[in-house]
Amino acid sequence: MVTVDDVRAICRDLPRSKEHLIRDRVKFRVGSIVYVAFSRDETVMGFGFPKEERAALVAAEPRTFHLPRESDMRFNWVQAWMAELDEEQMTELVLDAWRMVVPKKVWAAYLPRLA
Template sequence: MLPEDVRALALMLPEAVAGVHKGNPDFRVGGRIFATLWVEEARTVLRLPPSDQRRLVEAGPDLFSALPGAWGRRGWTSLDLDPCDEASLRDALLTAWRATAPAGLVSAYDPA
C-alpha cells in the first residue's frame, strides 16, 4: 500500500479530517488523532485499544508492531505499508477510528 491509499481510506471514514502532527500528515475524528502517516518510512501509526493491538500484532507480526515504551503500552501501533494489503489497512484504520471517534458517531456508523 502507498501513502495515498492511507489518505484515501482514512478520509472515507465518517467525519475524518486530515491534519499535521509534528510535520507528519495525520487523520483525526472529533479533534483527536487516530492515525499518523510517516511517508518516508512507508508506515502509519494507529491509535488502537491494547486488546486490538495484541490481536493485530499476533495475526500479522510482519505488518504490525507496538511502538516502544509507554506509547506502545497505550496501544499506539506501527503498520508497515510495504507488505500491507488493502483489507488489513482498512481493518486497522477502522479499528483506530472506532477507538477514537465520539461514541455517538460510532453508534451511528455501527448501529447495534
C-alpha cells in the first residue's frame, strides 16, 4: 500500500510540478493541468492516463483500477485504490501522468536521471 506521502516524494522533484490543496483534496499540477489527485479520505488516487487505454487497464486489474465518475470521463483520467498499489506501480503511473502534461524536452531531460 502506498500513501500520499509516497506520491509526494516522487512529485516534489519533478520539474514544473506543484502541490495544491483544493477543497481539502491534495492535487499535483503542472500549470493549471492536474496530473494526480486524491480523494478527500486519500483512499483513491486519480491520475492522467490515455482515454483509449483506460478500459484495458481497468479490465486487466479491476481490483486496483476503476473509471472516474461519468462527468470526468471526458478527461484523460483513471483511478486506483491506494491500498492495492505498490510503490513501483505508483511511481510508474505518476511519472507517466506527469509526462502527459509537460513538454517532451522537459521529461526527456529529467527521466535519464532516474535510470
